[in-house]
Amino acid sequence: MTPLPLSAQTQLTAADQDALTDLYVRGTPENTLRAYERDLVYITAWRKTVFGSNPEWPEHESVALRFILDHARDLAALDPSESARMAAEALIVAGLRKSLACPAPATLDRRIASWRAFHRMKNLPSPFDAPMVRQARAKARRAAARPKAAKSAKPIVRDMLKQMLATCEPGLRGTRDRAILLFGWASGGRRRSEITGLRREDIDLEEFETRSLAWIRLTKTKTTTRETTPKLVLKGVSARALVAWIDAAEIEDGPLFRPISKSGRPLKRGITGDGIYQIVKRRLELAGLPRELASPHGLRSGFLTQAALDGVPIQVAMRLSLHASLAQASAYYADVDLDQNEATDLLE
Structure with missing residues (x-):
């Protein structure tokens, strides 16, 4: 040659x-x-x-x-x-x-x-x-510099999440929305892309019957690849909500969370990021809260904010949220009012 x-x-x-x-x-x-x-x-x-x-x-x-x-x-x-x-x-x-x-x-x-x-x-x-x-x-x-705007007007902390969950009516749509809200919050505050990218094959339910645990393998995140993303876990009420959706929709493989047709049947394609957005907005409205109060990112910020309110060490919360930057995760902890910080109760 x-x-x-x-x-x-x-x-x-x-x-x-x-x-x-x-x-x-x-x-x-x-x-x-x-x-x-x-x-x-x-x-x-x-x-x-x-x-x-x-x-x-x-x-x-x-x-x-x-x-x-x-x-x-x-x-x-x-x-x-x-x-x-x-x-x-x-x-x-x-x-x-x-x-x-x-x-x-x-x-x-x-x-x-x-x-x-x-x-x-x-x-x-x-x-x-x-x-x-x-x-x-x-x-x-x-x-053209502007003050950095929050991705969600308000974090969806535990009490607000419970109000939204209370609007999830019996039936397929309510079962799906409940599973999405609980998964998005309790698994560490997931981004929309991480929720929409999940497939049934990414959920391991071997320990569900014995320990009420559901193990999740995220396909990828903003800071990790599929090979480097650690397994995450759902337990208790959030794991039961996920399994209830899988059983009700009879999902054996393919996209985990799906749109529901007008006739009440789950479609074969996966739900979109806009679909997650609309679910959050609708559940806020049904709970009697302003639609503009929070966005899907409020599930992520709400998880970390609640962890700060409950005195959970930031490194522990980050193991679920998968934040790559301690400084970025610390911002949620810094937003917690000082009078609610458990460190102020050290003598009580």
Whole structure:
């Protein structure tokens, strides 16, 4: 076999490019792939609106700089004839942008990260690595900095959870919602993606009859892979609620939590993250609480907040929550009112 000349060795063939793209797809979490897809749609629409053509590979530095400038200011203050405002209005009409207001810095960061990832997939240099573009992004981030908003207005602590569980009526829908709420809270405060990704095969009930235990193998989390995620456990009422759902829905394999049809039958596909969101909101409303009081993340923050209220050591709670950062988990403990902190009762 004749070796390729050095110039050819540094260039990817079409087959190499396809193989590299396939490798990225197979090695990237599904949620990230969906975010990439949404961002590519937005980037393509923005570039066609502003420059009249699809993205180029590699992209020009001037295009990257313009993207930052168009997303680092309130475009409502511009004259209606300004191209940046006209492009934004076109994106609003297309349903790709909500308003002329300056997007959140995190939104811009994510889209830039996606654009850079597309370049990496093609083994190309990213224009966002250019010194001028990097400096503009840093300045834009500082200029648009906002106080960090909580993912859930209020943590769903034990008393609030009990109010929501009380609304879970007899029947398949109530049985499912009860199982989801208890699982999402008692297993350590699970994220929506972790709940929706579970399959029946991930649940081990060998010790349920003897000890009322259900062992759970999460497929993956934000901080771990399937190979590194430890087993988690449900016990008592939460384990019984999970088994009640499995039995009622006759789930032998496939997705664990599923939508329920209008006729009252569980569907074969898994429930979505939006489905979890709607369950939490509906149960809040049925409990006589404001819908905006909490979101699904309130199950996660509520578990850690309740652990702090009950005096559970943070390292013990983190073994279930699987937080990678002690500082991040500590924030929930810091939010507990001092007068409820058990350390204030050391002499009582």
